Amino acid sequence: MNIVYRLITAGDVDNAIALERASFADPWPRSAFEEIVDKPDADYYLAEDTDTGALAGGCVVFRIIDEGDITNVAVAEEYRGKGIATQLLNFALEHNEALGTEDFTLEVRASNAAAIRVYEKCGFESVGVRPGFYDHPKEDGLIMWRYKEGRETNA
Numbered sequence: 001m002n003i004v005y006r007l008i009t010a011g012d013v014d015n016a017i018a019l020e021r022a023s024f025a026d027p028w029p030r031s032a033f034e035e036i037v038d039k040p041d042a043d044y045y046l047a048e049d050t051d052t053g054a055l056a057g058g059c060v061v062f063r064i065i066d067e068g069d070i071t072n073v074a075v076a077e078e079y080r081g082k083g084i085a086t087q088l089l090n091f092a093l094e095h096n097e098a099l100g101t102e103d104f105t106l107e108v109r110a111s112n113a114a115a116i117r118v119y120e121k122c123g124f125e126s127v128g129v130r131p132g133f134y135d136h137p138k139e140d141g142l143i144m145w146r147y148k149e150g151r152e153t154n155a
Contacts, residue, residue, distance in 0.1 A: 001049055001051060001082070002049065002050045002051050003047050003048065003049055003050070003056055003084060003087070004047075004048050004050055005045060005046070005047055005048075005087065005088055005091035006045070006046055006048065007043055007044065007045060007046070008033075008036065008037055008043070008044040008045070008046055008058070009037065010034075010037050012046060012055070013030070013033045013034055013037070015054075015055040016033050016044065016046070016055065016058055017030055017033055018055070019055050019057070019058055019074050019076055020033075020058075020072065020074065022074075022076065022077070023074035023075075023076075024072070024074065025135065025136030026135060026136060028072065036060065041062060041063045041064070042060060042061065042062040042063065043060070043061055043092070043095070043096075044058060044059070044060050045058065045059050045060075045061070045088060045091060045092040045095070046058050046088075047075070047079070047084050047087070047088045049079070054076065054079075055076065056075060056076055056079040056084050057073075057074060057075040057076060057079060057084050057085060057088050058072065058073075058074055058088075059071075059072060059073040059074070059088055059089060059092050060072045061092050061095075061096050061101075061104075063096065063099065063101055066100055066101055066102045066103065067101065067102070067103050067104070067105065068093075068096045068101040068103070068104040068105070069104075069105055069106070070089070070092070070104055070105070070106040071106070073085060073088075073089065073106070073115070073118075075088075080114075085115070085118045086118050086121055086122060089118065089119075089122050090122060093122065093146070102147075102148040103145060103146065103147050103148055104124070104145065104146045105143065105144065105145050105146075106119065106124065106143075106144050107130060107133055107141035107142065107143055107144070108141060108142050108144060109134055109139050109140075109141060109142075110129070110139060110140045110141065110142050111139060116142065116144075119144050119146075122146065123146045124144040124145060124146045125144060125145060125146070126142050126143070126144050127143050127144065127145050128142075128143040129141070129142060129143065130142075130143060
């Protein structure tokens with residue numbers, strides 16, 4: 001298994017949609033993936049297994065001034081537990097920091113212990129709860145932030 005981390009291209013949209021549908025109860029529509037390919041304030045990052053050409057994972061970062069909102073972090077089932085989510089997220093964070101993004105936020109299902117561990121490993125901390133944030137099934141979302149090193153927080 002040889003994983004490379006990169007940005008999405010127009011040729012990746014079908015595979016990204018398949019990953020999204022396999023990973024989420026409410027997947028993004030095709031138009032969202034087509035738009036993000038050229039969106040100046042957002043990027044979709046991919047983990048690709050170059051041995052097989054399979055899409056191992058993906059994650060989206062929207063940038064608003066100097067903050068990043070991380071959404072749709074997914075790893076294909078057969079690639080889970082191999083550190084791909086952590087490496088993919090770190091790749092996305094580093095790329096966005098180089099673009100001037102200082103702080104990052106995300107929401108995660110309160111019951112998703114594996115994802116929470118990945119986010120904590122990447123420097124995120126839980127700062128609150130969004131009651132009933134998720135559907136299918138209805139569940140609270142933990143609000144997590146990763147602040148620029150040395151920044152004081154009020155959380």
